[in-house]
Amino acid sequence: MQTTPTILLPKPQTLFQHRAARFRQLAKTHASLAAYLNLMAELADCQHSLSINSHHTKLPDSDTRCPLAISDWRRDLVWREYLRQIVDYFKHQTGNINAIINHIQQTNDEELEIWADQLLAGEMENLEPGIALFIAAALQVYWVSLAARLNADNIKPAEIAYFCPVCGSLPVASVLQTGGLVKGLRYCCCGLCTTEWNHPRIVCIHCGSSKGVAYYNVEGAGEIVKAEACAECNTYIKLMNREIDISLDPCADDLATLSLDMLMAEEAYQRLGFNLLLITG
Ligand SMILES: [Zn+2]
Ligand SMILES: [Zn+2]
Missing domain, CATH: 3.90.1670.10 (FdhE-like domain)
Structure with missing residues (x-):
């Protein structure tokens, strides 16, 4: 199997x-x-x-x-x-x-x-x-x-779940997959080497808690990209749904949804990871 x-x-x-x-x-x-x-x-x-x-x-x-x-x-x-x-x-x-x-x-x-x-x-x-x-x-x-x-097959998981197991960078976003064996599973996507690694849904990638996880999105911005926020550690990561749009790209869709980052800043959540193509100094 x-x-x-x-x-x-x-x-x-x-x-x-x-x-x-x-x-x-x-x-x-x-x-x-x-x-x-x-x-x-x-x-x-x-x-x-x-x-x-x-x-x-x-x-x-x-x-x-x-x-x-x-x-x-x-x-x-x-x-x-x-x-x-x-x-x-x-x-x-x-x-x-x-x-x-x-x-x-x-x-x-x-x-x-x-x-x-x-x-x-x-x-x-x-x-x-x-x-x-x-x-x-x-x-x-x-x-x-x-x-x-x-x-x-030979790559070991990272000791800390939010670091890329290949290069140790932070994720740019996480993605719900579609098709085949990975359908409906959530993967984190590395902002540097683009390796994706599996992480359970509705479990905070930063602290591992599933108690205070909530989802936010900007009104009228559609359902493809949401923010998964954790009330335990006050961080969020974007969650992108390939089941809704198979053509999404974590890096590109992140840069097109900066209004969601503004909303999360207003809600006083800190982002886990960043987009290397958007360094604001
Ligand atoms: Zn990486
Ligand atoms: Zn957390």
Whole structure:
């Protein structure tokens, strides 16, 4: 008998392509965010073309706990090559983006590595939000392509449920799956390597309590994305339902539902995890 997978590894051949399509779809129904979501679609296009041509000399071992830990894994300098190519892709943009691109182009490798370390460590104070976006995009391509090469059967669960078992990052959201063995199950989705790991429904991902779990959504915003909030530890995570819309993407749908984050801030809940493509400084 087949058992339910505890871990779903990313599929870099389609991940960013699908994300780009989702950003464009969301841009059509979110008029006030359209320019931003279309820009993010272009970024995902660029990540897609880098992903399908990715090459690595150093590969992780699936058997070690947290094989691609952001705190331990020594990055291959290929991620900087990805960054250079992303920046090159956007060099024809004007205004703010152009200033950011110029800044990155004039930055030496040593400084880029420091920025990457700060971003991965969650030390956002010294990072300009615009620069962080491009650094994050390059690091995503790198981590996704390595995570995809692991053997999911050999990966051990993380010691703390809310950390990604592959890279140790926080989730960007959680997703109710559809189809096959995973139908109706909830998975957390890593904001960096996009690995998904199973976590029971209606149980707080942060503290493990099921006592004070409640669901919030913005009036009139539909049923696809809700916030699952825990009164015990005062955190929330978005819960996205693939049964309602199979084309959703945790990263894209998160950026299109920032009004839900505002609602949760008003309710005095703290978000568990963040979106690497939205660093607000
Ligand atoms: Zn991860
Ligand atoms: Zn909790």
